[in-house]
Amino acid sequence: MSIDWQAFRLTLELAVIVSAALFVIGLPVAYWIAFSRWRWKFLIEAVVALPIVLPPTVLGFYVLVALGSRSLIGRWWISLTGHTLAFTFSGLVIGSILYSLPFAVQPFAASFASVDRKLIAASSTLGASAFRTFYRVIAPLSVPGLVTGAALSFAHTMGEFGVVLMVGGNIPGVTRTVSIDIYDRVQASDYAGANQTALLLLILCFALLAIVYGFNRRPWAISPLK
Amino acid sequence: MSDTRILEQPGTATATSDRVTQTTSGGLSAAFRKRIPSQAHAFILEVDFQAMPGFTILFGASGAGKTTLLDCIAGIVTPDSGRIAVGERLLFDHPRVNVPIAKRRVGYVFQSLALFPHLSVEENVAYSLAGLRREERVAGATAMLQAFRIAHLAQRKARDISGGESQRTALARTLVTDPDVLLLDEPLAALDAPTKAKIIDDLREWNRAHGIPILYVTHSREEVFALGERVVVLDAGRIVAQGTPHDVMSAPLQETVAQLAGFENIFDAVVESVHPERGTMVCKIMANPVAAPGASAPVILETPLVRGGVGAALRVGIRAGDILLATSPPVGLSARNVLPGRITSLEQRDVIVTAHVNCRVDMEVHLTLAARDSLELQAGHEVWLVIKTHSCHLMQG
Numbered sequence: 001m002s003i004d005w006q007a008f009r010l011t012l013e014l015a016v017i018v019s020a021a022l023f024v025i026g027l028p029v030a031y032w033i034a035f036s037r038w039r040w041k042f043l044i045e046a047v048v049a050l051p052i053v054l055p056p057t058v059l060g061f062y063v064l065v066a067l068g069s070r071s072l073i074g075r076w077w078i079s080l081t082g083h084t085l086a087f088t089f090s091g092l093v094i095g096s097i098l099y100s101l102p103f104a105v106q107p108f109a110a111s112f113a114s115v116d117r118k119l120i121a122a123s124s125t126l127g128a129s130a131f132r133t134f135y136r137v138i139a140p141l142s143v144p145g146l147v148t149g150a151a152l153s154f155a156h157t158m159g160e161f162g163v164v165l166m167v168g169g170n171i172p173g174v175t176r177t178v179s180i181d182i183y184d185r186v187q188a189s190d191y192a193g194a195n196q197t198a199l200l201l202l203i204l205c206f207a208l209l210a211i212v213y214g215f216n217r218r219p220w221a222i223s224p225l226k
Numbered sequence: 227m228s229d230t231r232i233l234e235q236p237g238t239a240t241a242t243s244d245r246v247t248q249t250t251s252g253g254l255s256a257a258f259r260k261r262i263p264s265q266a267h268a269f270i271l272e273v274d275f276q277a278m279p280g281f282t283i284l285f286g287a288s289g290a291g292k293t294t295l296l297d298c299i300a301g302i303v304t305p306d307s308g309r310i311a312v313g314e315r316l317l318f319d320h321p322r323v324n325v326p327i328a329k330r331r332v333g334y335v336f337q338s339l340a341l342f343p344h345l346s347v348e349e350n351v352a353y354s355l356a357g358l359r360r361e362e363r364v365a366g367a368t369a370m371l372q373a374f375r376i377a378h379l380a381q382r383k384a385r386d387i388s389g390g391e392s393q394r395t396a397l398a399r400t401l402v403t404d405p406d407v408l409l410l411d412e413p414l415a416a417l418d419a420p421t422k423a424k425i426i427d428d429l430r431e432w433n434r435a436h437g438i439p440i441l442y443v444t445h446s447r448e449e450v451f452a453l454g455e456r457v458v459v460l461d462a463g464r465i466v467a468q469g470t471p472h473d474v475m476s477a478p479l480q481e482t483v484a485q486l487a488g489f490e491n492i493f494d495a496v497v498e499s500v501h502p503e504r505g506t507m508v509c510k511i512m513a514n515p516v517a518a519p520g521a522s523a524p525v526i527l528e529t530p531l532v533r534g535g536v537g538a539a540l541r542v543g544i545r546a547g548d549i550l551l552a553t554s555p556p557v558g559l560s561a562r563n564v565l566p567g568r569i570t571s572l573e574q575r576d577v578i579v580t581a582h583v584n585c586r587v588d589m590e591v592h593l594t595l596a597a598r599d600s601l602e603l604q605a606g607h608e609v610w611l612v613i614k615t616h617s618c619h620l621m622q623g
Contacts, residue, residue, distance in 0.1 A: 121302045122340035124327035126354035126403055136353070140344050 030108030056162025111145020258308025286460035333405030343385035489543030550612035
């Protein structure tokens with residue numbers, strides 16, 4: 001077996017960190033998108049959805065510029081840690097969070113918005129605060145959407161390529177993820193090695209999605225078994 | 227101005243003054259305006275009324291603005307202007323005061339009930355008791371579950387219980403908050419009469435101790451009479467009548483109310499003669515100068531006997547669906563009123579045909595499609611209207 005297990009571990013680590021961070025960041029963003037009545041809300045929705053349509057190289061390029069030693073963030077990070085964010089694992093995490101943001105936020109927001117508004121109003125008339133209404137009513141009724149969002153952001157991070165290459169480069173053990181490893185092998189005409197790695201990634205992602213969709217086929221899911 | 231609209235209810239005034247230990251005091255007063263923009267035409271809700279402790283029925287056809295009115299009181303919808311208060315406590319006073327929903331102490335049972343489907347019956351009922359210690363929470367919920375006879379369902383999920391059980395759970399969940407006002411949006415509409423009566427009894431029993439205003443929305447005439455101590459009639463966003471159910475429904479003061487109560491035909495009448503031995507009297511309706519120019523002879527109707535002697539001015543209401551229509555002079559009838567006339571118009575609405583017949587007054591008659599077709603009715607045809615004595619409903623003039 002010529003699988004690069006170091007790349008696999010790195011990729012899993014990245015996916016776990018990014019999907020956990022997206023869960024924390026995604027909940028308030030999705031809540032705001034689902035319930036805000038601000039008239040310009042659609043602008044924010046468009047920004048959140050950008051990574052879906054934008055070429056990863058475009059997103060990666062701007063992230064690289066933003067993290068570079070000439071930007072505010074980049075300089076602040078250098079003064080804090082002594083080295084630049086670009087071509088590091090931390091930079092990779094930031095780029096991946098931006099790149100997978102819509103895959104977490106959109107399922108979250110869709111499931112929040114589909115909670116019956118009367119249930120939310122009922123919770124308020126029963127004296128509950130917005131926060132209590134969220135964790136007692138909105139979140140429990142949105143479990144399928146929360147699971148879907150977490151799984152999609154995890155799987156999407158596992159498979160990303162363009163942003164990783166732009167922001168992280170190809171440093172073994174630091175920024176070389178599975179998808180870049182596969183690309184490398186193909187470049188080096190190691191088709192057998194590329195095939196093994198690609199197949200493993202394919203199986204992993206399929207298994208993850210199968211588990212998620214199976215889980216959401218419970219009776220309380222958004223579209224239950226008919 | 228709003229003071230003149232208060233209709234005193236004997237019996238409830240003492241209930242209010244006795245309640246020194248309660249946190250609430252007195253009635254709900256609401257005077258506000260809310261414009262709801264829509265694509266066709268804006269709907270304007272403009273009301274001014276008071277609800278004393280006890281049941282007040284909010285009656286009106288669908289689309290009259292009943293639910294919007296409740297939403298404004300609960301704080302779910304914010305009025306454009308006006309004032310809402312419970313006793314001395316202001317809930318809304320444009321533009322200074324707008325108490326958040328969670329702090330209004332307004333109990334609201336939605337038409338859809340809005341039980342939390344993922345929580346058990348007990349968790350639903352205890353939902354508002356979050357601030358209490360565990361023992362108090364359990365005790366409070368248990369007492370309410372027992373009062374509404376759903377203790378045996380405590381551990382069942384709200385999505386798994388029947389309609390009547392859901393209604394009881396929704397009531398218990400709202401009443402456990404000890405609200406200052408209770409809003410009920412047709413919560414019992416889907417129930418059969420005996421189940422409904424039992425729940426109402428439990429609710430009355432609860433309110434005997436609490437004495438809060440209960441605003442009960444319905445579009446059912448039967449419920450108005452069954453429940454009401456007082457009824458407020460809403461039509462197209464405005465209050466068109468209020469008073470006791472008997473006053474408002476039996477003796478409609480306005481034609482809108484009469485139409486809500488189901489009378490398409492309403493006429494001014496004068497008592498011509500009374501026949502106590504037969505339980506009837508004869509009324510005459512002045513011929514409509516538009517329908518019958520030049521006609522001077524009044525239309526004579528036999529009606530049930532009511533109070534009021536010869537010469538008394540009354541109004542007669544006749545439902546369009548209660549009138550029979552014949553194409554030749556009918557004979558051998560038990561019905562006492564046979565009026566000759568001529569069809570002036572026929573109009574189909576869904577499966578009902580609305581005929582207007584000029585029989586010296588304009589009378590609206592509802593027919594089935596089959597009746598129109600088999601009698602080959604057309605505008606201009608000569609017809610005879612047959613009206614039973616007891617289909618003539620008398621109201622105060």
